[in-house]
Amino acid sequence: MNRYPLWKYAIIVVVLVISAIYALPNLFGEAPAVQVSPARATVKVDSATVSRVERALAEQALQPDVIQLEGTSVRARFATTDDQLKARDALDKALNPDPAAPDHIVALNLVPRTPGWLAALHASPMYLGLDLRGGVHFMLQVDMAAALQRRIDVLTTDLRNALREKNIRHGGISRNGQAIELRVRDTATLNAATDLIRAQFTDLQVVATPDGTDTRITATIRPEAARAVQDQALKQNITTLHNRINELGVAEPVIQQQGADRIVVQLPGVQDTAKAKDILGRTATLEVRLVDESTEGRAAEQGNGPVPFGSERYPERSGQAVIVKREVLLTGENLTDAQAGFDDTQQPAVHLTLDAKGSRIFRDVTRDNIGKRMAIILFEKGKGEVVTAPVIRSEIGGGRVQISGAMSTTEANDTALLLRAGSLAAPMEIVEERTIGPSLGAENIEKGFNSVIWGFVVIVAFMCIYYMVFGAFSSIALGFNLLLLVSVLSMLQATLTLPGIAAMALALGMAIDSNVLINERVREELRRGASPQMAINAGYEHAWATILDSNVTSLIAGLALLIFGSGPVRGFAVVHCLGIVTSMFSSVFFSRGLVNLWYGRQKKLKTVSIGTVWRADGQAPAPKAD
Numbered sequence: 001m002n003r004y005p006l007w008k009y010a011i012i013v014v015v016l017v018i019s020a021i022y023a024l025p026n027l028f029g030e031a032p033a034v035q036v037s038p039a040r041a042t043v044k045v046d047s048a049t050v051s052r053v054e055r056a057l058a059e060q061a062l063q064p065d066v067i068q069l070e071g072t073s074v075r076a077r078f079a080t081t082d083d084q085l086k087a088r089d090a091l092d093k094a095l096n097p098d099p100a101a102p103d104h105i106v107a108l109n110l111v112p113r114t115p116g117w118l119a120a121l122h123a124s125p126m127y128l129g130l131d132l133r134g135g136v137h138f139m140l141q142v143d144m145a146a147a148l149q150r151r152i153d154v155l156t157t158d159l160r161n162a163l164r165e166k167n168i169r170h171g172g173i174s175r176n177g178q179a180i181e182l183r184v185r186d187t188a189t190l191n192a193a194t195d196l197i198r199a200q201f202t203d204l205q206v207v208a209t210p211d212g213t214d215t216r217i218t219a220t221i222r223p224e225a226a227r228a229v230q231d232q233a234l235k236q237n238i239t240t241l242h243n244r245i246n247e248l249g250v251a252e253p254v255i256q257q258q259g260a261d262r263i264v265v266q267l268p269g270v271q272d273t274a275k276a277k278d279i280l281g282r283t284a285t286l287e288v289r290l291v292d293e294s295t296e297g298r299a300a301e302q303g304n305g306p307v308p309f310g311s312e313r314y315p316e317r318s319g320q321a322v323i324v325k326r327e328v329l330l331t332g333e334n335l336t337d338a339q340a341g342f343d344d345t346q347q348p349a350v351h352l353t354l355d356a357k358g359s360r361i362f363r364d365v366t367r368d369n370i371g372k373r374m375a376i377i378l379f380e381k382g383k384g385e386v387v388t389a390p391v392i393r394s395e396i397g398g399g400r401v402q403i404s405g406a407m408s409t410t411e412a413n414d415t416a417l418l419l420r421a422g423s424l425a426a427p428m429e430i431v432e433e434r435t436i437g438p439s440l441g442a443e444n445i446e447k448g449f450n451s452v453i454w455g456f457v458v459i460v461a462f463m464c465i466y467y468m469v470f471g472a473f474s475s476i477a478l479g480f481n482l483l484l485l486v487s488v489l490s491m492l493q494a495t496l497t498l499p500g501i502a503a504m505a506l507a508l509g510m511a512i513d514s515n516v517l518i519n520e521r522v523r524e525e526l527r528r529g530a531s532p533q534m535a536i537n538a539g540y541e542h543a544w545a546t547i548l549d550s551n552v553t554s555l556i557a558g559l560a561l562l563i564f565g566s567g568p569v570r571g572f573a574v575v576h577c578l579g580i581v582t583s584m585f586s587s588v589f590f591s592r593g594l595v596n597l598w599y600g601r602q603k604k605l606k607t608v609s610i611g612t613v614w615r616a617d618g619q620a621p622a623p624k625a626d
Contacts, residue, residue, distance in 0.1 A: 182219070352402070373392070463512065
């Protein structure tokens with residue numbers, strides 16, 4: 001009756017061992033570290049970079065605890081913050097000989113002290129939020145007027161080109177604030193122009209007014225289109241910030257919209273505020289120029305002469321110099337999309353899509369310069385590099401361009417990413433900045449964990465006094481629930497914040513509530529005169545329905561917080577929902593296993609230790625309990 005089969009105990013043991021392993025990394029804490037990542041997409045960080053880092057540290061007699069290559073960054077862990085600061089200065093000097101054009105980002109960071117054998121099992125500690133770990137908080141204001149201004153500029157250029165292609169003569173087109181003004185002289189031209197705008201420029205609404213002998217057409221962006229432009233600008237800026245912050249190696253950064261035109265950025269563990277600002281301000285732009293193939297240009301390219309007047313020198317990825325003309329034919333402003341892919345020979349390539357103006361310019365340039373070389377230059381932080389310089393074989397129309405050359409699949413993806421989201425859709429400025437030091441975060445952790453521990457201790461003391469042995473079983477199940485909850489959060493790599501710790505304390509109370517229901521149900525069965533074995537069995541079976549109903553209703557409320565909440569509310573909801581699920585396993589399945597293991601093997605059980613069981617009349621304790 002009160003015996004578990006062997007496979008149920010096996011499940012309990014397996015879950016217990018796995019929970020202990022994946023909760024263990026949270027005990028080791030974090031260590032100060034220096035992280036080296038590429039400052040430009042064309043810079044590689046690999047094993048050779050690791051060797052350079054080792055040599056630079058050895059020259060300064062600095063001994064790191066661990067140096068490891070993770071993805072596209074190298075992390076060196078140190079025992080003290082003093083060594084960390086010295087290492088940062090040494091690596092910055094060794095890896096960036098030209099401070100004006102750095103190749104690498106050398107930033108301060110915090111990394112887990114997880115032992116190697118746990119890391120080999122992919123066991124990692126929970127991420128800690130800004131309020132627990134320390135870090136920086138930025139509030140960024142997006143200039144929505146500038147986003148609309150850029151859209152108006154693009155529409156003005158596209159409308160001018162469309163009128164030219166349709167051979168619609170007009171008296172001039174200009175931009176006036178947030179409106180596009182077009183002058184026409186007769187009714188036929190008026191009708192043709194308005195029909196063109198309504199057919200091809202659905203984002204614009206048109207109003208025609210007399211202006212002397214002419215008619216003035218005023219086109220403005222529709223309100224719904226303006227909102228779409230602003231929403232898209234906000235989303236692209238958030239995407240761009242995500243891409244840039246990845247270079248800092250920040251675990252679980254918080255980047256979210258606040259209001260209609262603001263973005264909140266929280267970077268837990270980042271100690272270098274200046275470096276974070278530098279990353280947030282990064283840009284990547286594209287320029288298309290013709291290669292200078294004059295005699296002087298070729299000589300300068302081979303290093304046998306100066307750069308001709310009107311030309312500039314830029315390096316290729318191989319280090320070979322390319323002399324290009326200063327005249328910029330196209331820029332990233334004409335780029336509407338960039339996707340990584342493969343060319344006709346199945347080599348990695350980047351496929352670009354140009355707007356109407358860019359398509360026309362590119363078609364004319366390629367038609368007039370067949371047999372000449374054209375350079376596509378990628379600029380990051382003011383430093384240009386020639387991605388490719390192919391020979392123009394034929395006229396290229398349709399607005400689709402392919403960049404290919406000596407690049408890997410990863411480089412193609414990185415280049416496409418930088419071109420697609422490398423520049424901000426609208427300017428931003430920092431309107432609020434806060435730095436939370438590691439000491440304050442440590443204080444918050446200590447206070448939060450103390451609240452959970454003291455809550456746990458008080459609950460255990462009460463349960464053991466009031467329910468005796470059954471209270472001890474409930475306390476062990478409660479400890480198992482806490483271990484299971486921490487391990488699940490660690491496996492999911494969830495971010496723990498102060499509201500999350502509050503949810504963890506709440507989970508303890510909700511978990512012990514289930515055991516209280518079970519214990520009282522067992523007491524009730526004993527009060528009715530049931531045998532101890534029958535009382536235990538009936539107590540667990542009859543309490544299960546109540547426990548399930550109460551936990552499901554709490555879970556529904558938690559899911560509502562998770563779906564509709566944001567920020568700290570979502571952090572609370574995640575821990576709350578997981579705590580409900582783990583408590584149902586620990587308070588019912590696990591505690592029943594303990595009771596069965598202790599009492600189930602006793603065939604002639606006369607009493608159970610569940611505290612004083614009073615009869616319904618309250619006069620005398622019922623038998624069969626102690």
